[in-house]
Amino acid sequence: MLSLQVQPYRMLKKSDAAAYCGLPAARFEMLCPVPAVAYPDGSRLWDVRDLDSWVDSLKTGAADSDDAILEKLG
Structure with missing residues (x-):
């Protein structure tokens, strides 16, 4: 059995982006x-x-x- 999780959207609202990263929305913009x-x-x-x-x-x-890597070499 194969279990896949598919993200339905590429672009996320702040609350969804925070949840996606596992952060509370109130701290998301401070940390991210x-x-x-x-x-x-x-x-x-x-x-x-x-x-x-x-x-x-x-x-x-x-x-x-x-x-x-290229930037470090350059």
Whole structure:
């Protein structure tokens, strides 16, 4: 049996982004350096891919991204 969890949306409201990261909404923006994407109508949403990258970077021993490695070499 295979159990998959699929994120239905790429862009999340603040409360959903906080829950996705396992943080209370009140502390999410204080702790998370990922900027929200500003839409033309003034709404602000967080990209799941950016949140994933941030959480991955918090893990000890996490491998650097290709861009980070090139920047260190450059």
